[in-house]
Amino acid sequence: MAMIEMKNLSKWYGSFQVLKDCSTRVDRGEVVVVCGPSGSGKSTLIKCVNALERFQQGEVIIDGISVGAPGTDLPRLRARVGMVFQHFELFPHLSIMENLTLGQIRVLGRGADEARDKGVKLLERVGLREQAEKFPGQLSGGQQQRVAIARALAMDPMCMLFDEPTSALDPEMINEVLDVMVELAQEGMTMMCVSHEMGFARKVANRVIFMDRGEIVEDALKEDFFGKPRSERAQQFLSKILHH
Amino acid sequence: MNFRWEWEVFLRDTGGGETYLHWMFSAWGWTLSVAACAWIIAILFGAVIGTLRTVPSLLLARLANAWVELFRNIPLLVQIFIWYHVIPSLYKPLQEVPSFILVVFALGFFTSARVAEQVRAGIQSLPDGQRYAGLAMGLTLPQTYRFVLLPMAFRIIVPPLTSESMNIIKNSSVAFAVSISELTLFALQAQEETSRGIEVYLAVTGLYMLTAFAVNRLMAFVEQRVRVPGTLGAAR
Numbered sequence: 001m002a003m004i005e006m007k008n009l010s011k012w013y014g015s016f017q018v019l020k021d022c023s024t025r026v027d028r029g030e031v032v033v034v035c036g037p038s039g040s041g042k043s044t045l046i047k048c049v050n051a052l053e054r055f056q057q058g059e060v061i062i063d064g065i066s067v068g069a070p071g072t073d074l075p076r077l078r079a080r081v082g083m084v085f086q087h088f089e090l091f092p093h094l095s096i097m098e099n100l101t102l103g104q105i106r107v108l109g110r111g112a113d114e115a116r117d118k119g120v121k122l123l124e125r126v127g128l129r130e131q132a133e134k135f136p137g138q139l140s141g142g143q144q145q146r147v148a149i150a151r152a153l154a155m156d157p158m159c160m161l162f163d164e165p166t167s168a169l170d171p172e173m174i175n176e177v178l179d180v181m182v183e184l185a186q187e188g189m190t191m192m193c194v195s196h197e198m199g200f201a202r203k204v205a206n207r208v209i210f211m212d213r214g215e216i217v218e219d220a221l222k223e224d225f226f227g228k229p230r231s232e233r234a235q236q237f238l239s240k241i242l243h244h
Numbered sequence: 245m246n247f248r249w250e251w252e253v254f255l256r257d258t259g260g261g262e263t264y265l266h267w268m269f270s271a272w273g274w275t276l277s278v279a280a281c282a283w284i285i286a287i288l289f290g291a292v293i294g295t296l297r298t299v300p301s302l303l304l305a306r307l308a309n310a311w312v313e314l315f316r317n318i319p320l321l322v323q324i325f326i327w328y329h330v331i332p333s334l335y336k337p338l339q340e341v342p343s344f345i346l347v348v349f350a351l352g353f354f355t356s357a358r359v360a361e362q363v364r365a366g367i368q369s370l371p372d373g374q375r376y377a378g379l380a381m382g383l384t385l386p387q388t389y390r391f392v393l394l395p396m397a398f399r400i401i402v403p404p405l406t407s408e409s410m411n412i413i414k415n416s417s418v419a420f421a422v423s424i425s426e427l428t429l430f431a432l433q434a435q436e437e438t439s440r441g442i443e444v445y446l447a448v449t450g451l452y453m454l455t456a457f458a459v460n461r462l463m464a465f466v467e468q469r470v471r472v473p474g475t476l477g478a479a480r
Contacts, residue, residue, distance in 0.1 A: 047376070050380055052376050052379060052380060074379075075379075075382045075383065075384045076382065078379060078380055078381070078382045079381065079382025080382075081380070082380075083376075083377075083380040083381075085373050085376065085377060086373075087371065087373050089371070089373040089374055089376065089377035090377075091374070091377070091378075091391075091392055091396075092396060092472050092474070092475065093395045093396055093399065093472050102381070102383075102391060103381035103382060103383065106383060106387055106391065107381060107382035107383060107387075108382075134473070134474070135472060135473040135474040136474060137472060137473065137474020137475045138473055138474035139474075151381070152381070155381060155382065
């Protein structure tokens with residue numbers, strides 16, 4: 001059953017079309033990696049899923065609810081979709097623990113104690129229990145991104161969106177974040193990840209989507225994508241990033 | 245030069261049973277009251293208007309723009325006169341309102357336009373990702389402002405707000421134009437009555453400087469207190 005479904009999604013910035021008739025789906029428990037050259041519309045695509053970006057044509061349906069429909073309670077829907085950003089976007093004026101409890105308390109209406117307990121558990125899970133009272137600016141990039149994942153998980157999301165979660169990280173910190181993501185995937189979390197980490201894709205993805213110039217050029221099972229990509233553009237892209 | 249200081253002038257009786265020193269301190273009180281009340285109005289309206297200038301609603305953003313342009317493109321003194329002379333004759337009930345209130349609103353609204361600009365700049369200096377992150381976790385737009393954007397924006401704009409808070413003390417001197425018995429009016433009248441303009445003006449100058457400096461130190465303290473750990477210049 002589809003958790004996320006996109007039907008003929010198109011988006012323009014002024015007269016420039018950033019997304020061209022994109023259709024795909026992410027089933028429950030599936031991990032889909034979206035890759036492609038920069039400027040290909042991957043980030044825009046994933047931001048359309050929870051309506052952080054508006055789109056002019058087409059439809060996005062999450063768990064049966066149309067994101068673009070006028071009556072949709074977007075905050076409520078977004079609360080059930082976890083999102084992790086390229087630049088972490090922790091709230092710098094809040095402690096790590098407050099970052100984890102803000103949404104639980106203000107959106108889900110949990111009590112402070114309950115939210116804290118949940119926060120402690122999740123920090124433990126990402127190996128940052130001792131950092132609870134620190135502030136984001138005092139943590140390394142890798143640590144901040146793990147906190148950001150914990151923050152998203154604190155809302156008990158039904159699926160997770162990752163927008164280039166490792167591309168702002170120093171090389172030595174990439175793996176600590178990928179490890180958390182792999183674990184999450186193996187637990188059965190539904191995930192849509194914009195990422196160039198082909199090792200991650202090989203390990204846990206069910207499908208890989210390749211985008212170029214606003215189009216979904218290839219949407220294939222992992223084995224097919226890495227084995228014999230059909231499009232020439234995808235072949236070129238892969239040969240470039242897998243070169244070293 | 246053959247000048248003789250005569251600071252005793254402040255011990256002279258004004259003819260109303262109090263000394264000029266008394267009068268000066270009561271005038272200082274009026275200056276502080278006008279400035280403090282106007283500051284509260286400026287911060288409240290500035291925060292709201294500045295926030296509205298950054299929201300997605302075109303109508304609200306335009307209204308907020310209009311507010312800013314209206315109050316910052318007219319000289320303060322002219323605004324005071326408009327509040328005092330023009331508006332009450334167009335709208336009779338305002339004639340009953342004490343001029344203190346009118347001045348507080350005039351100065352408050354004038355400054356609110358400037359504060360709004362700073363608030364807007366503060367919000368816009370934050371990365372878009374902060375807004376996205378707030379919305380993505382299910383916060384409504386007002387909640388995103390309340391818990392995510394404004395706390396950081398206000399921290400960023402403490403330095404320009406400091407200047408603005410000092411300005412409001414100094415700008416409160418225009419209240420003399422509508423006969424509020426504040427420091428500047430005191431200076432004008434006292435030097436006329438005593439012919440000791442130099443002492444009077446120097447004393448008043450000193451009080452203005454002292455007040456503005458105190459505000460500056462207070463804001464520096466606030467800046468220190470709200471500094472976010474792990475950011476530039478913060479004590480770890």
